[in-house]
Amino acid sequence: MLPFKLIYHDQYYLPIGAHVFPAEKYRRIHQRLIDSALAEEADFLRPQPASDDDILLVHTPAYVDKLKTGSLSPREELELEIPYSAELVAAFWLAAGGSILAAQCALKDGIAINIGGGFHHAFPDHGEGFCMIHDVAVAIRRLQRDQKIRTAMTVDCDVHQGNGTAAIFAGTRTISEPLPSSGPSALKPGAVMRGAHAGDVFTISLHQENNYPTWKPPSSIDVDLPDGIGDDDYLAWLDNALSSALRRFRPDLICYIAGADPYREDQLGGLALSIAGLMKRDELVFQVAKTRAIPVMVTYAGGYAQRVEDTVTIHSNTVIAAKQIFSTA
Ligand SMILES: [Zn+2]
Numbered sequence: 502m503l504p505f506k507l508i509y510h511d512q513y514y515l516p517i518g519a520h521v522f523p524a525e526k527y528r529r530i531h532q533r534l535i536d537s538a539l540a541e542e543a544d545f546l547r548p549q550p551a552s553d554d555d556i557l558l559v560h561t562p563a564y565v566d567k568l569k570t571g572s573l574s575p576r577e578e579l580e581l582e583i584p585y586s587a588e589l590v591a592a593f594w595l596a597a598g599g600s601i602l603a604a605q606c607a608l609k610d611g612i613a614i615n616i617g618g619g620f621h622h623a624f625p626d627h628g629e630g631f632c633m634i635h636d637v638a639v640a641i642r643r644l645q646r647d648q649k650i651r652t653a654m655t656v657d658c659d660v661h662q663g664n665g666t667a668a669i670f671a672g673t674r675t676i677s678e679p680l681p682s683s684g685p686s687a688l689k690p691g692a693v694m695r696g697a698h699a700g701d702v703f704t705i706s707l708h709q710e711n712n713y714p715t716w717k718p719p720s721s722i723d724v725d726l727p728d729g730i731g732d733d734d735y736l737a738w739l740d741n742a743l744s745s746a747l748r749r750f751r752p753d754l755i756c757y758i759a760g761a762d763p764y765r766e767d768q769l770g771g772l773a774l775s776i777a778g779l780m781k782r783d784e785l786v787f788q789v790a791k792t793r794a795i796p797v798m799v800t801y802a803g804g805y806a807q808r809v810e811d812t813v814t815i816h817s818n819t820v821i822a823a824k825q826i827f828s829t830a
Contacts, residue, residue, distance in 0.1 A: 503544045504827055506606040507534070507820065508599045509616040510547050515592050517583045521768060522631050523809045526816065527617050530801075533817045534616075540820065546606070548615075551597035551639055558642035559635055559669060561626045568633065580629045593634040596620065600640040600800055604754060607798040608649060611791065612827050614820060619758045619802030621655075621663040622714065630661065630713060637756050637800055638669045641702060644754065654703040654752035654795075656786055657720075658739065659760025659802040660770035662708040666758075667720040670702040692738055693725045694745075703750040705742050707735070709763075709771050722746055728771045732778030735763065739782060743789050755797040757786050761804030761815035768805040779815050783822035791826055799823070 509531050515524040534540040556565055567573050568590050578585050599615045606613035619637065622630035637655060644650045655670075657663035693710070703721045710725035717723065722745065724738050763782075765773040774782070790797040799819060804812035 503540055503824060505610040505612045505614070505823065506603075507540055507545045507614050507616055508548055508603045508606070509545045510595055510599065512592060512595055513599070513617040515583065516586060516588045520583065521805055522583065523804070523812060526804060526809060526812055529809070529813045530616050530816045533813050534820060537817070539817065539824070546602060548595060548599035548602045550591065550594040551601060555601065555639050555643050556594065556597060556634060558646060559625060559638045564626045577627060580627060581631070581633060582629065583631050583633075589633065593620070593636070597634050597636040597639045600636040600798070601643050603798040603800070604640040604644050604756070605649070607754065607796040612787065612797050612799070612823055614799040614823060615801070616816075617801060619659065619760065619800030621657055621659060621666050621758055621802060622661070623665045624668050631803075632665060635665050635669060637758065638666065640798070641754070641756065645701070650753035652701050652703070652750070652752045653754045653756055654746060654750060655705060655756045655758065656743070657704070657706040657708070657758040657760075658763065658782060658786070659758055660709050660762040660767065660772055661713050661760070661803065662717045662723065663704065663706040663720060663758065664714045664716070664718055666704050667706065667718040670700070670704050671718060692727055692730070692734070694722060694738070694742065703746055703752060705746055707739055707742060712771060721750075726772060729773050731773045732775055732781065735772065735774055735778065736781055736785060739785060743786070747789070747793065752795060755786070755790050755795050757797055757799045758802045759783060759799050759816070759819050760802035761806065761812045764804070764806055764811065764815060766807050766811060768807060769803070770805070776811065776815055776818065780818040780822050783819045784826060787823055787826040
């Protein structure tokens with residue numbers, strides 16, 4: 502048995518047909534974890550879909566109504582970049598329920614992993630970039646409403662900037678000011694760290710600057726990475742961003758968005774991390790959270806490796822990293 506829960510449902514599968522988003526990855530990760538004896542069925546919890554009230558903690562009534570009645574405009578559906586269906590709506594409500602459950606379990610066990618979710622490009626009033634509903638924001642707002650947490654920190658390591666996250670929590674920001682340091686001086690590749698103070702949710706995004714989304718609304722800390730950055734530089738920037746953030750903000754929960762797409766063979770990413778480097782990234786986030794006794798919930802976000810097997814490996818390694826860090830006292 503793992504010392505923490507994995508949240509998974511067969512219906513996480515996104516019914517989007519042939520698509521660069523490998524909708525079957527969730528099933529394959531689940532299968533890989535079982536086949537490799539890394540997890541057993543008892544380690545998995547099956548989530549319920551989020552309620553409409555949960556979704557409305559983040560999204561506007563008009564947008565939710567359009568989703569439930571199938572009345573997105575052609576432009577709105579185009580922006581979503583995945584074909585609308587009622588089944589797709591159900592899959593996103595379920596992913597949000599999974600992230601709520603993962604957050605609840607993380608508070609109990611120190612960590613929990615949703616084998617799905619991380620739809621960080623969804624905004625309150627529209628979806629884009631394969632993201633219909635912002636499951637992580639829904640989970641944060643639900644736990645705040647239930648008075649289980651007061652503050653949270655999102656740590657977004659997907660190769661694409663967390664524009665939805667930044668926009669959703671921007672309203673809670675109080676003041677904008679430059680960071681005291683522009684990053685580790687030993688690093689030359691020209692990455693830029695910029696930031697603003699946060700309100701009740703502190704948002705960090707490490708991403709490739711020269712990639713979607715074109716408009717990047719400011720997170721509390723954005724690390725704009727240059728093309729082709731490798732393991733060592735990436736890990737140094739992540740370490741720096743986490744230290745800088747945690748010097749200024751003490752969250753009750755960390756929401757780690759563990760995208761697999763900073764991988765060097767990703768079709769939609771332009772960074773150059775190795776599979777081993779991505780696992781070190783996971784270990785770094787988990788070690789920081791554990792050392793400071795901050796619960797961490799994980800979601801998977803993107804992953805478009807040329808070989809889907811690699812995406813499955815990267816996401817499965819996140820569970821191995823969690824097991825290594827959280828099995829020891
Ligand atoms: Zn991505």
